[in-house]
Amino acid sequence: MRTRAAVLWEAPGRWEVGEVELDEPRENEVLVQLAASGLCHSDDHFAKGDISVATLPFVGGHEGAGVVEAVGPGVRTLKPGDRIVTSFVPGCGRCRWCASGQQNLCDNGALMLTGSQLDGTFRMHVDGRDVGQGGCVSTFSEWSVMPEASCVKIDDDVPFQVACLVGCGVPTGWGSSVRAAGIVPGDVIIIVGTGGVGMNAVQGARYVGATRVIAVDPVPFKRELAMKMGATDAFADIEPAAELARSITNGQGADAAVVTVGVVTGQHLAQAFAAIRKGGTVVATAAGNQNETGIPVNLLELTMYQKRIQGAIYGMGSPVREIPLMIDLYKRGDLKLDELVTRTYPLEEINQGYEDMHAGLNIRGVVTFN
Structure with missing residues (x-):
């Protein structure tokens, strides 16, 4: 055919x-x-x-x-x-x-x-x-x-134009907060980039009980929607987001930062690295150019502060488990x-x-x- x-x-x-x-x-x-x-x-x-x-x-x-x-x-x-x-x-x-x-x-x-x-x-x-x-x-x-x-x-009562999203973007973002970053109730998280993936990192962090979900995106309407989807704060760039995280954690920084920009660079990850506390996690979800290498982070800080940079594909979840889960959360009203x-x-x-x-x-x- x-x-x-x-x-x-x-x-x-x-x-x-x-x-x-x-x-x-x-x-x-x-x-x-x-x-x-x-x-x-x-x-x-x-x-x-x-x-x-x-x-x-x-x-x-x-x-x-x-x-x-x-x-x-x-x-x-x-x-x-x-x-x-x-x-x-x-x-x-x-x-x-x-x-x-x-x-x-x-x-x-x-x-x-x-x-x-x-x-x-x-x-x-x-x-x-x-x-x-x-x-x-x-x-x-x-x-x-x-x-x-x-x-x-999937069930017959789920519209196709939203069902398709749980094939990648939704569980990838959700799992970046819930699984890769390991967010637990009371945590502070920064999410850099709130498009089709990052918006679901916001939703996942909200669902598991993060105290502050700080969204970062240069586009005003994305910041506005992020606030409706569960973010507690929104900024155009990461510096004020990092300052806020430190101000509410006695100077320590965010528990985690999830990077879901369109095309990731080493600089994005370095900025996220600087924004997290000791023992914190940077989740690299966004893809970058296959030929680009290097993350300009302080190697002593990496060791002595026990920070972690974690790559994540599909939100570190299994599709056969995540897809039905996302559909169920949607039908229950817990996922937009x-x-x-x-x-x-x-x-x-x-x-x-x-x-x-x-x-x-x-x-x-x-x-x-x-």
Whole structure:
């Protein structure tokens, strides 16, 4: 069959919407009709060339929701008509990481950048060329074939345009505060960047009982929304946020700082490092250019103050656990998702969606399919 998809032909480059050939699902794979896909910054990193993908052309998108239309041989947990959210890490269940409850670190995560399916082959093609798929799922496409393990079934009463967000941005931000930073009741946390990921770090910190949730973002409307989503304070840059944290902790500093800016640099992490107390944690959630190295922190302070810089992917949670949890919290009214969707776009306007993201106009843009 043929499907319309947003294709990246070169990097740096722009998404071009056109038709690609799509094979039928093979063993342990399913055919999904996508209904919505979040415009996550990770896919923009591919387009900008900050992070290289191994296979071009490449159909992006990893934060999606849709309906299973057909299943291949051996599929046992899904059937046609099931509504699903995609997981860009199709956990194998057997590697060291899956066996220890760290599905987010499954060895299959390497497929996010190689573009192949689990068996090393491809399901999308154009003009005789194989087309890479983002995270095995490629949610920037009307239809996609993906592993059964890439699909997490959800209830029928959750709107697709909010359900797609729990495929990446929501649990990534939530877990950055709750799991990676280890926030507990009474803590003080600084969250640097309150877009589609950081806004959920705010929500997670509020939910577990942080006394002060200090949001930092240069965009006024993001600071305003952060206050509605659970932040107690909001600033345009980190310096006054750090001063506030020290003023309410007898000069010690924040218990943790979560960095969720668009493109992280060593300087962002150094500023966050300076803002935390002894024994505190800096969580590096935002992605940066793959060629950039170095964090300008004082090495003696790192040792003697016992501070920690912690990387985090998917909020240090497992998709098969986090996705149902986020949906449940949403249905109970403990997690705001509708407020995250600033604007929806047809697939043809995907580049406009990313331009709006860079202009600071969106918390999360969402592509919707008719």
